[in-house]
Amino acid sequence: MTDSAGNQAEIDVAIVGGGAAGVLVAMRLLEKPGSRLRVVIVEPAAELARGAAYATTQPEHLLNVVAGGMSAFAEDPTQFVRFLSASNDAAVPATTFAARRDYGRYLRETLRAQPGYSSLQWLRERVVDIERCGQDNVLRFASGGTLAARAVVLAVGNAPRRIPASRLRGNVRLAEAWDYATVASIPADAEVCIVGSGLSMVDAVLGLDRAGHRGHIHVVSRHALMPLAHAAPGAGEAAPDKLLALGLRERVRLIRAWARAAIAAGEPWQWVFDRLRPHGQALWRSLTHADQQRFLRHVVRYWDIHRHRIAPQVSATLDELRAAGRLDAVAGRLLSVQANADGAAEVAYRPRHGDDVRTLRADWLINATGVETLVDLQPDTLLGALRARGRVLPGPHGIGIASEEPGRVLDARGVADPRLFVLGAMRIGTLWESIAIPELRGQARAIAEQLRATLDDAPVA
Known part of the structure; x- marks a missing residue:
């Protein structure tokens, strides 16, 4: 990329991936008028916000969460519902399971509505490697081109697991x-x-x-x-303190007991999981390493069908x-x-x-084997290239890549890189709950705030 004088132009933030995660980061970086950050999304697809989940055009492919829980901004929880209502010229209930294609459209239109959108650049390229050059990152494209960026956000989304x-x-x-x-x-x-x-x-x-x-x-x-299946939404909150103090086996027993008690009280068992939903990361991170391994071996599939309804x-x-x-x-x-x-x-x-x-x-x-989360099984991808360079380290249990808050990537030495961030699926080894919109929007906001604090006040001349 060159500037008006034909010189190589340096970008402040390069977002690798233009699916939901990348678009959410861009929204946050561009939400404040007058920002001096130069932001690029690098995404080869023909349209933004069309990752694996939202690329479908089929109306029967629905969101797995009601519309009231899908706003891009946690501080404005009804935004997506208002968008649907305006699109349909009629009030849409917050309990609607909207079509995923409509959510992709919502993300694109919301991005375009950000005050700083006119300064956003979009490169239809595929990143195959990222080198560290001094304090900068140099992105290398499959086309042979390069781009220098002060900071990079890896929003690479979900890669399909392959049948051997x-x-x-x-x-x-x-x-x-x-x-x-x-x-x-x-x-x-x-x-x-x-x-x-x-x-x-x-x-x-x-x-x-x-x-x-x-x-x-x-x-x-x-x-x-x-x-x-989901049940009708219910009220109430869970206090996970009892679970946090227990090992895996005891937690499973207690959750089962709560489900039986809910059914006996005339409530759907789904409400138990809905109440635990906000505490998923705390529940995962409070397990010992050995109990996390037991969860992955023996419990994860049963958890998934109850949690991801x-x-x-x-x-x-x-x-x-x-x-x-x-x-x-x-x-x-x-x-x-x-x-x-x-x-x-x-x-x-x-x-x-x-x-x-x-x-x-x-x-x-x-x-339909799902998402590949083991970075060492992706040698021919960008993550594989970064792994070979020692710029990333597999996360706990080999899942995703290692990171610390607010998404700084840890290199092969376990040292956090202040100019390389990750969010979404590649953080699940550390956080477990890391792929749904509530987690993505929170991570996007935290990363954007960190980048603004470190880059916006000191732009490159």
Whole structure:
């Protein structure tokens, strides 16, 4: 990037990634009139705020949180609801589960409304490496270009977990769950096997159903547990003090007891998790390292289906498909997928509670295994390049990258970099609760405040 005189122009803040996390950071950096910060978003997609979650254009792909909890600004909690109401020319209840495509549009329009938006630059490039040059960062692009920035915010979002190539044999017809167009183009009569039973699986099933798919859908995952439905919102707050003093096993027992007591009192069990929701980071960070490992081995899938719930109407669609015999789930570990001469594939798996090998037939395989959080399994990405340079360190249990507040990245020596920040999915090893909008907007605000304090008062001449 060059200035009007043709010289290399230095940027104050480069935000790597233009999905929800990156846009939230940009909003905060640009919200104050008269800011002197020069901000760039580096995002190769054709539109901002179209990360994995909000790239869908399909109306049946709904937010997993009611509209009243999705404002970009915690201090203005009804902003998204007002946006929906204005867009629909009618009042939209805060309890609405809005379409994800509408949320992406809301983020884009809210960004454009910030006082400093006219100074924002957007580069449609892909960052492949970031070198430290003195006090600056030099971003290297896949195109061969470079950009110097005083500070960098890694808002890289969610990378899909890959099915190991060693398990795919032959010309397997494979679609990624987040490739919404390919999923929708699968022939209506095709027999489909979806690997993974979480939120990505839900998206794939909804996409198939909307496209008029009539074939059978198999879901294979280790536990065969699907996300549960939200209940109507309830009131009340939880005091997590009792949980914080307990180990993992005792916490699980107490939460189960609270759920049973809620049901006995005529309340949905979901309210117990809603009350715990604001305390997720404290609950994670107060566990010992050993208990965190036990959680990841034995509890995480059960926690996920209760914590990361889906809209009631989405859950009803899944129930209808299962009742009609068009959707089933089997618990087992995927062993291999062998493509046959006729184009169909034989999917081999080992049942969760058995030693035998079973198979099922599928014309198409959909990868819905979720988000890859282990940085050492991403060697061909920007994070892999930073890892090779020693600029990042894997987070606890190898999950994400190590960081300290308000998102400063720790290098291979464990030293915090004052000019390199991260937010979102890559902080979950440290924070656990780090990918939903309430956490993203809080992290974005904290990072922006730190950057303004250290950069805005001393701009580069």
